[in-house]
Amino acid sequence: MIERIKSGILFLLVGLSLFMTYQLWYGQKPAQLIAEDVYERIIVEKPRPLDTVVTPAYILLAAAEEGYYLLREGDSDYAALWNNISILLQEYGKENLEVESGDLAMEGARRILTAYLKPALPVGLDLPWLSDAMYAAIGWVDFYSLEGERWLILSSPDREPKLSIPLIPEKAEAIEEIIAELNAEKVLHLSLDTDRLSGLVSRDLEVKNDIYVPGGAVFMERLQLKPEEIDRDLLLKTFFIDYNLARIIEERDGGIIYTDGERGLRLSNVSFEYSSPRLEEGQATALYPDALNNCSSLISYHGGWPEGLRLEELALSGWGGRASYSAEWRMYFLGYPLLSNNSARAVFNDRGLIHFSRSLYFPVELPEESQNDVVETAGWTEALQAAVAVFEARYPDDTESVLSLESMSLAYAVIDSDPAATVWAEPVWVIKINGEKFILRAGNLSPAESEDLL
């Protein structure tokens, strides 16, 4: 009996030793945390080079008769002119041609073209433009002509002349050729000044900035829009290194939020918004040209930089030991800006992207047989009078003060007015008085509130 027990024990011990040897050899490895960063290769749009990041807010051309032609993003002549000037400024740096500074104005010279650059154009060493010049941020480029001589004057954003570039004839002629071949249907614009406004409304109005408005009738198409299609999977990967760690929140309005507790991404059908508030406590030490490059990378990485989208602003702000750059983009159609409540915007600093939002619309391509409605816009005088009337209705106690007209222009606004939920870009007048914007439908001048905008 004892021998049988011994045999049993021996058998068990042999079996156990075999099992443990197997476990030791092939069994589980020591614990490793798997909640680590997982990098996945993704393909996104290549950032635009710096020489295409900054473009003028507008280009103003002196017309043969009294007035100006105003060209903006989305206008083919605007693109051709700016492309020419930009290349010219790039070549002048490389060829080391004469660049003067100091007193630059020439008496009696005629200003043919003005490009207003916002955000400012950085020129100087290691930059695409005027790489032999000292660093400067340029807000204005003026093209002058006098007795066969042509030159460019580059001024700071507050109009202080910085550089003068005498042009060799063939360079100047290339610009003049584009101007001479301008599309004949361009609308002549007037420059508004306080004298021109006197007596127009029942109270005093002063003009704060350079304002140019169409002098005659303007016909604008009412455009049917469609929201940008968002590749949610790709977007998720651009914001979260390991999106497996992001959790999903399904909102009642159909929106979806992804968050990993440190950053959040809200996706709706027509827009998205990202936020990483922990990064706010950082500094922004990048130089202005580097910040421009960052803008290009950010918009290209998070959805792409489509045609017609223009960088409108890049500003550095700071408070309480924190600093960040904020950038804003806007869509343009047919030379008019598209106003909406959610544009594309990025806030970033040295630590990374703090906030990013994007909501873009594109015109629907209609079949050849169908056409968009065309709206004849009200004239600038009626529009201004209507805006002042809205101002007075909104502030009935303010009847005496001098009103300050800060901006006035035609634009498109994304207004959700169709019961069939079609999104339309309506032609509007946008008039800024005393710091407040008034949006009036360009046809009948009925006011549209900011809340009406999508």
Added chain:
Amino acid sequence: MNLERAKAILIIAFAGLNLFLGYQLFWPDFGRLTRVAITADQMRLTESMLNENNYFLEPSLDRAVQTSDFITVAPDLNYQKKIISSLIEKGASLSEADNSVTFRSEGEIVTIHTSGLVRLIYSPGHHLADNTAGLEQRELRVLAEQFLSDRNCLPEGIMFDYMEKSDDGLIVLYYYQVIDTVPIYASQLKVIIESDKVYRVEAYWLELVDRIPARDMEVISATEALTNLVKELGPSPDPINIIKIELGYFSGEYDAEKWEIPPVWRIVLEGQQCYYINAFTGNLEKDTVIPEQTSNSSIST
């Protein structure tokens, strides 16, 4: 050598071999089958880091590797229905606002928010017991739970958390939710007692919609969670004890249809300050991460 002696020698030899193999496999911090997330060295280092920063760890830590997953939750509509049905029975009047519904009956106002928050206000208050300030925590708990049960507002899976008592006689009992033995710290129920009367009950209760086992992952160790918390908070000006560190689920409150919540290490400091470290990412969980639902940017031309 006879067979008996040979067997005895073999038994001794294999017993020795098994002891050696067992040591290799199961010995803490060394064993191949003991899935340890925190080694003795890591434990010592963490404790010394905590002490250097004026934090002192009271509980012992579970050193084994743990796994967890995301769970999907939604506001507990059954709990809300239960309260509403009892209010309707009492003939309560109803009024609606943008994000809430309010029921009023004699001595009771109940507001149910779309986010799932339920607020019950009693005026002039329900007498709970005489001299509540002198009662033990256990006695107060029993009374409070009985009170909730009598008013049909005791939710399922309720677990007592802690009690706050102030010098002016205010007592607040805090509860959280347990679903399938898992603590859900995102859910909370508060009973507010003053001058021996219950004045208010606030409940934010969730229901489990789904578990996502496909995303089952190992969680970070408790020592890593403690290290991350100290990095976030910095050194404590005064010595402070860490009284609890537990694994559960937590997220902010969302006015949403349903949402996923991650596992967290809940670290409770002396004075009931609670911090939640995401057990997957190691980040301190905050409510302010989600972008605002609507953002009106300035319109410029």
